[in-house]
Amino acid sequence: MRLRRQSCGWTGRRASGRSCWLTGVGYLSFSDQQLWELIRNGDRVAFEQLYHRYYSPLKSYALSFRYDSDWAEDCIQNLFVKLFTSEALLACQYVRAYLYRSFRNLLLDQLGEKANDVSMDGLEYDVLGGR
Known part of the structure; x- marks a missing residue:
């Protein structure tokens, strides 16, 4: 599943030319806690609203760890797919706080996996001889 951020928010038209959902307009005034409760009860529109609300701030946060826009977007996708x-x-x-802590943990896991992917092939070093 790949979530897409709508360029128009909740009104107007999507980049694809299709009309955006107007059903989410009422959710704009909901607090994060209200949206969370709706998400717990299976409300997809509330989930999309939370996603759109936190997409940009989370992307900025991810870019402070590693300046790679594609990586940041993938991490955001991973977080929201897990949710x-x-x-x-x-x-x-x-x-x-929950989203940022979860996202931070995910980012650190991703950075750790990236560090473990570094290949040591081609490196020759004699520990005793200092080659």
């Missing part, structure tokens, strides 16, 4: 596919989301009073 979307989660069997049981817990009640959460501080949604913003």
